[in-house]
Amino acid sequence: MIIGVPKEIKVQEYRVGLTPEGVDALSTQGHKVYVETKAGAGSGFSDEAYAKAGATILATAKEVYDIAEMIIKVKEPLASEYGLIRSGQILFTYFHFAASKELTEAMMKSNAICIAYETVELADGSLPLLVPMSEVAGRMAITVGAYYLGKPFGGKGKLLGGVPGVKPAEVLILGGGIVGTQAAKMAAGLGARVTIMDTNLSRLRYLADVMPANVVTQYSTVMAIKEKLPQVDLVIGAVLLHGAKAPHLIKKSDLLQMEPGTVLVDVAVDQGGCIETCVPTTHENPVFIEDEIVHYCVANMPGAVPQTSTRALTQATLPYAMAIANKGWENACAENAALAKGLNIRAGKIYHKGVADAFYA
Numbered sequence: 537m538i539i540g541v542p543k544e545i546k547v548q549e550y551r552v553g554l555t556p557e558g559v560d561a562l563s564t565q566g567h568k569v570y571v572e573t574k575a576g577a578g579s580g581f582s583d584e585a586y587a588k589a590g591a592t593i594l595a596t597a598k599e600v601y602d603i604a605e606m607i608i609k610v611k612e613p614l615a616s617e618y619g620l621i622r623s624g625q626i627l628f629t630y631f632h633f634a635a636s637k638e639l640t641e642a643m644m645k646s647n648a649i650c651i652a653y654e655t656v657e658l659a660d661g662s663l664p665l666l667v668p669m670s671e672v673a674g675r676m677a678i679t680v681g682a683y684y685l686g687k688p689f690g691g692k693g694k695l696l697g698g699v700p701g702v703k704p705a706e707v708l709i710l711g712g713g714i715v716g717t718q719a720a721k722m723a724a725g726l727g728a729r730v731t732i733m734d735t736n737l738s739r740l741r742y743l744a745d746v747m748p749a750n751v752v753t754q755y756s757t758v759m760a761i762k763e764k765l766p767q768v769d770l771v772i773g774a775v776l777l778h779g780a781k782a783p784h785l786i787k788k789s790d791l792l793q794m795e796p797g798t799v800l801v802d803v804a805v806d807q808g809g810c811i812e813t814c815v816p817t818t819h820e821n822p823v824f825i826e827d828e829i830v831h832y833c834v835a836n837m838p839g840a841v842p843q844t845s846t847r848a849l850t851q852a853t854l855p856y857a858m859a860i861a862n863k864g865w866e867n868a869c870a871e872n873a874a875l876a877k878g879l880n881i882r883a884g885k886i887y888h889k890g891v892a893d894a895f896y897a
Contacts, residue, residue, distance in 0.1 A: 540604025674718025697727025
């Protein structure tokens with residue numbers, strides 16, 4: 537198969553779809569890989585490294601799209617890329633369709649085969665291609681949240697872990713999945729007092745067993761969240777519904793219940809956000825303040841640490857990309873139920889219920 541790796545063009549997105557090691561693995565299997573020049577520069581991978589791994593370097597994204605049967609990316613295509621996508625071309629990337637009707641309809645119109653990393657799902661319900669970036673985003677959520685608690689950025693001026701004689705900050709994490717778990721580990725390690733809320737009692741029991749003493753679990757209800765908000769300093773939105781839009785657990789009116797300078801980090805913003813007032817921001821302009829509450833809503837958080845993120849992503853996606861390349865997408869999906877769940881759009885039709893329900897229910 538002919539595989540293309542274009543340079544990511546989202547603002548301050550430094551990741552790339554494949555590492556040179558990934559290119560080498562595909563090339564060794566007899567596949568042709570074309571990489572846009574400087575596609576890996578942000579992650580520390582030179583054109584020379586890709587060429588040595590077996591890739592052919594092309595000068596423009598158009599050349600990559602024109603020749604490739606399958607495009608491997610990190611983020612969803614942007615409007616300037618829509619016209620480059622060919623009918624029948626396979627796109628293997630994060631799409632998060634439920635958050636954008638424009639993107640959904642553009643991909644339907646393109647007649648491309650859209651296989652979304654975020655909906656590839658194993659039999660146990662886990663999302664193997666979302667896990668590595670969720671791990672990165674969960675850990676980052678605490679580091680950026682702690683930073684923006686600083687007074688110069690509109691925060692309360694609190695040190696997350698406090699100091700001897702001064703109590704630590706209160707952190708509320710909405711969602712006990714991968715993002716929430718990693719965020720809790722980081723916050724607890726810094727000495728904060730952490731509450732994780734979720735509606736899955738089995739997950740809460742597990743977290744209660746494995747987390748340190750400064751982390752407590754609580755069943756999530758609207759009332760429980762509202763009661764907690766006046767006490768917290770940092771809120772991490774870590775809610776994910778597989779392929780569907782995230783529910784709004786914190787409404788605009790709830791901001792008035794929080795102390796000025798409270799920080800909200802909505803990691804669910806890729807799927808529409810679980811905080812009503814959150815809208816996607818960029819690494820260039822990551823925060824805004826509404827009702828004296830600091831909002832951090834960067835939609836591609838792991839893009840800020842591309843060395844770690846790109847390696848983690850490739851090691852997760854490569855086995856699936858290899859299956860598609862070796863067998864063709866139809867046979868690969870027929871043989872792999874997890875990959876089949878990644879098929880979101882094909883021949884102008886939506887194949888994922890969460891995406892369809894987001895706009896056409």
